[in-house]
Amino acid sequence: MMNNECLFSGVYPALVSPVTADGVVMEASLRAMVRHFAATRVRGVYVCGGTGEGILLTMEVRMRILEIVVDEAGSALRNGQPTLQVIAHIGAAEAANTRELALHAKRVGAYAISTIPPIYFTYSRERICAYYAWVSQLTDLPLIIYAAAQAGVAFTADMLKELSAYPNIRGIKFTGYNFFELMRMRAVVPADFSILNGGDEVLLFGLLAGCNGGVGATYNVMPDLFCRLYDAFIAQDFTLAKALQLQVNEVISLMIQYPVIGAVKWMLENQGLPVGETVFPDDPLSAAQKKQLLIQLRDMHWEEVCR
DSSP, X not given: OOOTTSSSOEEEEBOOOOBOTTSOBOHHHHHHHHHHHHTTTOOEEEESSTTTTGGGSOHHHHHHHHHHHHHHHHTOEETTEESSEEEEEOOOSSHHHHHHHHHHHHHHTOSEEEEOOOOSSOOOHHHHHHHHHHHHTTOXXXXXXXXXXXXXXXXXXXXXXXXXTSTTEEEEEEESSOHHHHHHHHHHSOTTOEEEEXXXXXXXXXXXXXXXXEEESGGGTOHHHHHHHHHHHHTTOHHHHHHHXXXXXXXXXXXXXXXXXXXXXXXXXXXXXXXOOOOTTSOOOOHHHHHHHXXXXXXXXXXXXXX
């Protein structure tokens, strides 16, 4: 049911970016967060993506965050190997910046790179494929396509079949609810091509449709629960996997009543990992919202739920 030879499989928290209001990286907090995930069973971390507010950060800050994550992840070993695969999101409005971020990721030792499609303008299917072909040749790092609905591009199985022929394009992060197209994607790519689910609330559905794992924002605050869900699926214990999906969805249903990135950061702070506020102009949580969210979480005994 699952190809264990894929480069990317399992659970990947999409890291939030701990930065101050002045745009300074909170290095101690970031290192603590990486150590926290290294002590869990997650497979890796996705850096400076949507959850990490990468598009809102300066190039210097994005690079510094990646340097810290790679450095800290490199010091956490399991059986002599780094515990975490570090995937660097390099998407930017300017192709020149994407190139610079790709070369930087290679230089500092990231495991892989990933990028959204080019943004703002509407591009043809041919230009989007040409963009990913270009990115794949910037370095020899494995490249994960980030098929996010927010980017305004509807990826199809035919596009993925074409792109999967490039040696360095080794996976896709699929964020959406079109499981029909997702199953078509699985059918047209090689068995060792990784497909990662992007919707936390539908991880189980993604796995059933052929995904090898998932990348998610709420994995930050429920890593062990999502690992248990993934493990239950691999063990073909679908009853347990369904129960665990319902369990995480109870927390997610509460979180989406608020600005989600702000909610993730606030929950991390209450788990002992202060990571600052959202990056402007992202919506922050007001003091009243923080108080209300904490009351609601405690009413559902979320600390026990998320263990």
